[in-house]
Amino acid sequence: MLETYREIYFHPRTQFITIDTSGNVLESDDILFKLKKGDDISSVSLFFKGLSAYFDVDEENDIKFTCIHLENNDRQEYTCDIEFKTFAGAQPTLIIIHDFSEHYKYYQEVAQSRNESVINSQILELKNKYLKEKEDFKNTFIANFSHELRNPLTGVTAFCSVLQKTDMTPEQQDYVEVIKSSADHLRNMIGDILEVSKIEVGKLSLHEELFDFHELIDMLEFTYSVKAKQKNIEFEIDFDEKIPRYIESDKTRIKQILENLIENALKFTSSGKITVLIKENQRRARKVNLSISVQDTGIGIPDEKLVLIFNSFTQLNNSRKFVGTGLGLSIVKGLVELMDGKITVESKVKEGSTFKININLRYPINQEATSLETKSDIERKNYLSKEKYNILLAEDSELAQMAVLKILAQEGNFFLDIITNGEDVIESVIHNEYDMILMDIRMPGTHGDELTKMIRSLPVQNCKTIPILALTANLYDADKKRYKKMGMNDIIEKPFDESTLLKKIYKHLK
Amino acid sequence: MKKASKKIILLGHFGVGKSSLIRQFVENTFTSDYKVTIGVHILKKEVEISPDETISLIIWDLEGYDDIKKTRASYLLGTHGFIYVFDVTRPATFENLENDITYLTNQYANTPLKVVGNKVDLVTKTYLKENKDMFGVAPDFFTSAKTGDKVDDMFIALAKELVK
Numbered sequence: 001m002l003e004t005y006r007e008i009y010f011h012p013r014t015q016f017i018t019i020d021t022s023g024n025v026l027e028s029d030d031i032l033f034k035l036k037k038g039d040d041i042s043s044v045s046l047f048f049k050g051l052s053a054y055f056d057v058d059e060e061n062d063i064k065f066t067c068i069h070l071e072n073n074d075r076q077e078y079t080c081d082i083e084f085k086t087f088a089g090a091q092p093t094l095i096i097i098h099d100f101s102e103h104y105k106y107y108q109e110v111a112q113s114r115n116e117s118v119i120n121s122q123i124l125e126l127k128n129k130y131l132k133e134k135e136d137f138k139n140t141f142i143a144n145f146s147h148e149l150r151n152p153l154t155g156v157t158a159f160c161s162v163l164q165k166t167d168m169t170p171e172q173q174d175y176v177e178v179i180k181s182s183a184d185h186l187r188n189m190i191g192d193i194l195e196v197s198k199i200e201v202g203k204l205s206l207h208e209e210l211f212d213f214h215e216l217i218d219m220l221e222f223t224y225s226v227k228a229k230q231k232n233i234e235f236e237i238d239f240d241e242k243i244p245r246y247i248e249s250d251k252t253r254i255k256q257i258l259e260n261l262i263e264n265a266l267k268f269t270s271s272g273k274i275t276v277l278i279k280e281n282q283r284r285a286r287k288v289n290l291s292i293s294v295q296d297t298g299i300g301i302p303d304e305k306l307v308l309i310f311n312s313f314t315q316l317n318n319s320r321k322f323v324g325t326g327l328g329l330s331i332v333k334g335l336v337e338l339m340d341g342k343i344t345v346e347s348k349v350k351e352g353s354t355f356k357i358n359i360n361l362r363y364p365i366n367q368e369a370t371s372l373e374t375k376s377d378i379e380r381k382n383y384l385s386k387e388k389y390n391i392l393l394a395e396d397s398e399l400a401q402m403a404v405l406k407i408l409a410q411e412g413n414f415f416l417d418i419i420t421n422g423e424d425v426i427e428s429v430i431h432n433e434y435d436m437i438l439m440d441i442r443m444p445g446t447h448g449d450e451l452t453k454m455i456r457s458l459p460v461q462n463c464k465t466i467p468i469l470a471l472t473a474n475l476y477d478a479d480k481k482r483y484k485k486m487g488m489n490d491i492i493e494k495p496f497d498e499s500t501l502l503k504k505i506y507k508h509l510k
Numbered sequence: 511m512k513k514a515s516k517k518i519i520l521l522g523h524f525g526v527g528k529s530s531l532i533r534q535f536v537e538n539t540f541t542s543d544y545k546v547t548i549g550v551h552i553l554k555k556e557v558e559i560s561p562d563e564t565i566s567l568i569i570w571d572l573e574g575y576d577d578i579k580k581t582r583a584s585y586l587l588g589t590h591g592f593i594y595v596f597d598v599t600r601p602a603t604f605e606n607l608e609n610d611i612t613y614l615t616n617q618y619a620n621t622p623l624k625v626v627g628n629k630v631d632l633v634t635k636t637y638l639k640e641n642k643d644m645f646g647v648a649p650d651f652f653t654s655a656k657t658g659d660k661v662d663d664m665f666i667a668l669a670k671e672l673v674k
C-alpha cells in the first residue's frame with residue numbers, strides 16, 4: 001500500500017545533475033528540467049554562467065545558493081535553492097536543485113507588505129520634512145517682507161502728525177485723522193503678521209524685567225472699562241490682591257497676552273459682560289502660579305472650530321463684520337507657550353467663550369524692598385540743563401529726515417545737522433560738539449551700527465559718552481543685541497510717531 | 511568569435527529601483543507597480559561596447575537589504591562589476607552609502623563599481639545641486655528608471671570598464 005500512496009502523493013521536487021569540466025550535462029534525473037546529455041548547463045539558467053570558473057576545479061567545494069528564480073522550457077517558473085558541489089580527483093561536479101516555490105511565494109508576500117510599509121513611512125517622513133521647510137520659508141519670507149512694509153509707513157504716520165499741526169479746516173483735520181487711523185490699523189496688522197512669523201520660526205525671545213503687576217492690571221482695567229462702555233457691555237477684572245505686586249517677566253508680552261484676549265472678547269461680544277479673573281494658585285521657589293481667564297458672553301465658537309482657533313490666519317467668522325488679521329489668538333498661544341504656560345478654551349455657541357491660561361511668574365521674595373524708579377521720560381523735558389541741544393541726524397531717506405526735522409522744529413530746543421552719507425559722519429562728529437546722534441542703520445557707505453563702533457573708539461571724550469540712538473525698522477532680537485553691543489544706547493523703531501521720538505530723545509539727553 | 515560574458519550585481523536597499531533599472535535597460539519598459547524582489551533574478555543583455563566588440567552582461571537582480579553585509583557571499587562569487595543604487599528621495603537609502611562603498615572597495619578592490627542615485631525624475635536639478643554633499647559619496651550617475659534618463663549610459667559605462 002505504501003508504494004501506492006507514494007506514487008499518488010510523493011512529488012519529488014529535487015533534481016540531481018552532473019556536469020563535465022566545460023559545463024555540459026553528463027546525467028540528469030529530469031525531475032524539474034528536461035536535459036539531454038551534452039546540453040550546456042547554462043541553458044537551464046544564466047545563473048550557472050557565473051559559476052563557470054568552478055567547472056573544472058580539482059578540489060572540494062560546496063557552494064549553496066538560496067532563492068534563485070529559474071524558468072523551465074515551458075516557461076514555468078521555479079524558486080529554488082541550489083547546491084553546487086565539486087570534488088577532488090576526476091569526479092564530475094554535482095548540481096542539486098531544490099524547488100521551494102511554495103515556501104518562497106509565502107515569503108514574497110510577507111516581504112512585499114513589510115517593504116511597502118517601510119517605504120511608505122519614509123515617504124511620509126520626507127513629505128513632512130518638505131512641508132516644514134516650506135512653512136519655514138514662508139514665515140521667514142513674511143517676516144522679512146513685513147519689515148519692508150513698515151518703512152514707508154514711517155512716512156505716512158510721521159507726516160500725519162506734522163500735518164495736523166498746520167493750519168487746516170476742521171474738514172481737513174478729519175481727513176488726516178482718517179488717514180492716520182488707517183495707517184495705525186495697517187501698522188498693527190503688519191505688526192501681528194510679523195509677530196506670528198517670528199514666533200513660528202522661533203525668532204522671538206522674552207525680555208524679563210521687574211515691573212509692577214498691580215499697576216499693569218489697573219491700567220488695563222481703566223482702558224477696557226472705557227472701551228466696553230462705548231459698546232454698552234460690562235467689564236470687570238476680578239484680581240486677587242494677594243498676588244505679588246512686583247513680578248519679573250516680560251511686561252510687554254504679558255500685557256499683549258491680556259490685551260489680545262480682551263480685544264478678542266470685545267470683538268465678538270455685542271451684549272452682556274466680559275470678566276477677567278486673575279487668581280493665585282500657589283507659590284513655589286520664587287514662582288507664583290496664576291490662573292487667568294477671560295470670559296465673554298459673545299457669539300461663541302462651534303465645537304468643530306475649537307481646535308482651529310489658535311491657528312494662524314484663521315478667522316472663524318468669515319463675515320466681513322469682524323475686521324483684523326485673525327492672528328491675535330495665535331500670537332497669544334505662541335507667547336503663552338514661550339513662557340512655558342498653557343492656554344485652553346471652552347465655548348458654547350450663542351453663550352460665549354472662556355479662555356484660560358495657567359502660567360508661572362517669577363517674583364522677588366522681598367517685595368517691600370523692591371521699588372521701581374518711575375519717571376516718565378517726556379516729563380524729563382522740564383529738567384533739562386541746556387537751552388539748546390545739538391543733534392546730528394545721520395539718515396539717507398529724505399522722508400525720514402523731514403519727519404525728524406519737523407518734529408524737532410516744533411519743540412524749539414534743538415539744532416539739527418543732517419548727514420546722508422555714512423562716510424561723512426565721523427568727520428562731523430570730530431569737529432562738532434553734539435549732544436546726541438540719531439543714527440539710521442542702513443545707509444550708503446558704512447552702516448549705522450559700524451559707525452557707532454568707530455565713534456566709540458575715537459580718542460575724544462565726548463565720543464565715548466554721547467547718546468547714540470538707532471533709527472531702524474530692523475527689529476530682530478539679534479539685530480537689537482548687535483546694536484547695543486556696537487555701543488548704541490537705544491533704538492527708535494520705524495515707523496515712529498511724534499511722541500515716541502520725543503520720549504526717547506528726552507530720555508537720553510543730559 | 512566567442513562573446514565574453516560578465517556577471518554584474520545590483521546592490522542597495524529595497525525599493526530604490528534596482529529591478530526597474532534592469533527592466534528599463536533590458537526591455538525598455540517601466541512600471542510603477544512595486545513587486546518586491548526576493549532572492550535573485552538573473553537577466554542577460556548583449557551590449558555593443560565598440561563596433562567590433564560585444565559582451566553579454568549577466569545581470570543579477572538581488573533582493574534589497576538595508577545592510578550590505580547581509581548579502582550572501584555566494585551571490586557575489588565571480589562578480590565582475592557592481593552597481594550600488596540608492597534612492598535620491600529617501601535618506602534611509604543613502605544613510606550608509608559612504609560605509610557601504612568603503613566596505614565594497616576594501617573587499618573587492620579590483621572589481622569596478624558604479625554608484626547610482628536613482629529616481630531623479632522626482633526631484634529638481636537644483637535639489638540635486640544643493641544636496642549633493644548630503645549623499646556622502648559623489649554618485650557616478652543620476653538615473654531615472656522611469657524616464658530612462660542615463661540608464662543605458664550607466665550600464666554601458668560599467669560594461670566598458672569590465673573589458674579593460
Ligand SMILES: Nc1nc2c(ncn2[C@@H]2O[C@H](COP(=O)(O)OP(=O)(O)O)[C@@H](O)[C@H]2O)c(=O)[nH]1
Pocket residue numbers: 523524525526527528529530531541542543544545546547574628629630631632653654655656657
Ligand atoms: N518615479 C520613479 N519611480 C521609480 C524609479 N525607479 C523605480 N521606481 C519605483 O520604485 C519602486 C521600487 O522599484 P524596484 O525596481 O522594485 O526597486 P528595487 O527594490 O530596488 O528592485 C517601484 O514602485 C518603481 O515603480 C524611478 O526612476 N522613478
Ligand SMILES: [Mg+2]
Pocket residue numbers: 525528529530545546547571572573574
Ligand atoms: Mg527589486
